[in-house]
Amino acid sequence: MSVANVAFGSIEQTQRALASGALTSVALVQEHLDRITRWDPQLHAFIDVYADEALAAAEGLDRLRQAGTLLGPLHGVTVAVKDLFDIQGKPITGGSAALPPRTSTLTASAVQRLRSAGAVVLGKTHTVEFAFGGWGTNTTMGTPWNPWDLQTHRVPGGSSSGSAVAVAAGMACAAIGTDTGGSVRIPAGLCGLVGLKTTHGLVSRHGLLELCPTHDTVGPLTRSVRDCATMLDVLAGPDPLDPVSRLAPTRSVAQGLGKDMKGLRVWTLPWAEREDVDAEVLRAYDRALDALAGLGMLLVERPLPHSLEHSMRIAGSLMSAEGYAHLGPLFERRELQFDPNIQRRILLGRDIGAAQYIHLLRQREQAKAAMLEAMDGVDVCVFPTNAISAIPLTEVDELATPLSRFGRFVNLLDLCSVAVPAGLSSAGMPISVQFIGRPFAEPTILCAAFAFEQATPWGQAVPPGLA
Numbered sequence: 308m309s310v311a312n313v314a315f316g317s318i319e320q321t322q323r324a325l326a327s328g329a330l331t332s333v334a335l336v337q338e339h340l341d342r343i344t345r346w347d348p349q350l351h352a353f354i355d356v357y358a359d360e361a362l363a364a365a366e367g368l369d370r371l372r373q374a375g376t377l378l379g380p381l382h383g384v385t386v387a388v389k390d391l392f393d394i395q396g397k398p399i400t401g402g403s404a405a406l407p408p409r410t411s412t413l414t415a416s417a418v419q420r421l422r423s424a425g426a427v428v429l430g431k432t433h434t435v436e437f438a439f440g441g442w443g444t445n446t447t448m449g450t451p452w453n454p455w456d457l458q459t460h461r462v463p464g465g466s467s468s469g470s471a472v473a474v475a476a477g478m479a480c481a482a483i484g485t486d487t488g489g490s491v492r493i494p495a496g497l498c499g500l501v502g503l504k505t506t507h508g509l510v511s512r513h514g515l516l517e518l519c520p521t522h523d524t525v526g527p528l529t530r531s532v533r534d535c536a537t538m539l540d541v542l543a544g545p546d547p548l549d550p551v552s553r554l555a556p557t558r559s560v561a562q563g564l565g566k567d568m569k570g571l572r573v574w575t576l577p578w579a580e581r582e583d584v585d586a587e588v589l590r591a592y593d594r595a596l597d598a599l600a601g602l603g604m605l606l607v608e609r610p611l612p613h614s615l616e617h618s619m620r621i622a623g624s625l626m627s628a629e630g631y632a633h634l635g636p637l638f639e640r641r642e643l644q645f646d647p648n649i650q651r652r653i654l655l656g657r658d659i660g661a662a663q664y665i666h667l668l669r670q671r672e673q674a675k676a677a678m679l680e681a682m683d684g685v686d687v688c689v690f691p692t693n694a695i696s697a698i699p700l701t702e703v704d705e706l707a708t709p710l711s712r713f714g715r716f717v718n719l720l721d722l723c724s725v726a727v728p729a730g731l732s733s734a735g736m737p738i739s740v741q742f743i744g745r746p747f748a749e750p751t752i753l754c755a756a757f758a759f760e761q762a763t764p765w766g767q768a769v770p771p772g773l774a
């Protein structure tokens with residue numbers, strides 16, 4: 308493995324290099340730490356780096372490997388963790404500068420699972436304040452740079468902004484984030500990565516700062532679909548500490564990849580929903596559909612039972628209502644310094660009363676049932692991930708939510724979805740499509756996404772200037 312390949316290696320490639328003895332975990336960790344030192348002052352992905360602990364863990368993992376013991380599929384690889392997860396003994400901010408950080412007294416189950424599978428946690432990554440936003444902006448803690456443009460500060464997408472930037476810039480092998488209305492898929496899409504929104508309850512949320520508990524999910528950001536499946540195999544599973552934890556698929560998703568996808572029925576974006584989608588995104592999307600047809604998949608177009616706009620509104624209100632329920636008392640303290648955009652979104656929840664909230668939940672149940680019925684006869688939906696590619700920070704309109712358009716409805720309808728690279732814009736910014744499936748259809752969407760990734764060149768792309 309060359310040096311650039313070490314930094315940008317997939318988990319799969321890294322495991323091969325570690326197994327052959329061409330690479331040690333200590334060398335891998337050192338390489339990522341060096342790159343964090345070199346690039347993070349500009350890119351601003353990490354809020355905290357655990358250099359000494361990571362090196363010590365890597366040393367131990369190398370020794371275990373030499374003795375013939377492997378903890379799991381992540382043995383010796385590096386991961387970054389969104390600063391929304393507790394890690395015992397570490398400060399946690401949730402992307403908020405309003406109060407001094409508290410020190411976590413427990414470790415989130417997801418982080419525990421990564422460690423048990425052999426992962427080395429490099430550090431915590433920046434997030435939108437309490438994860439309530441899709442641009443990736445944070446006026447009090449700073450906004451990470453999208454690594455695909457080193458000249459102009461472009462949005463990374465959010466809210467798992469730092470997690471995406473860390474992986475995309477070759478500063479970690481993989482990362483975890485949370486997706487309540489697109490927050491894993493949006494930054495994965497804007498930064499050229501694979502990002503998975505898991506079915507609610509599939510991955511434990513114990514030890515996670517919540518935003519909207521009926522919609523919050525945990526998911527990986529990776530360089531490849533196979534890595535994503537590997538991370539899912541590690542993360543998924545029932546957890547008595549998460550009350551909504553549900554049964555995971557019993558077989559390995561990673562081992563199921565590579566099936567022939569001929570005949571898979573793909574629901575494509577209805578014409579009515581193409582409005583306001585960037586022309587370059589649509590061109591890449593149509594090319595992606597051609598590639599799927601070339602793989603023998605069957606494209607079907609049908610109207611959505613409810614418009615994406617309808618889902619956006621319900622999901623947005625639920626996020627504000629549930630966010631206000633537990634964050635309201637904090638955000639009402641006007642003497643504290645919040646990101647004003649997040650404060651506005653949270654305080655919208657103050658005026659949503661119990662009757663309206665219950666009505667929203669009912670509308671959600673109706674929309675879920677209608678979507679499942681409408682999916683009869685199709686296996687997956689393939690839609691764009693983001694309506695636009697990454698724009699300069701100076702052009703952001705915080706009142707507009709183009710990045711939530713294709714994000715939120717998936718959470719509202721309790722589906723699962725994986726975002727996969729699908730092209731580059733004329734400015735060289737990544738474009739992405741998402742494969743959406745029924746609840747717990749992760750094996751199906753990842754198989755379809757894997758076939759697409761293998762048939763197209765986009766998964767290989769690395770930000771120029773960073774290699």
Ligand SMILES: NC(=O)CC[C@H](N)C(=O)O
Pocket residue numbers: 438439440441442465466485486487488489490491493518710711714715
């Ligand atoms: N945490 C999230 O997923 C929220 C971000 C999302 N784009 C929204 O505001 O709808």
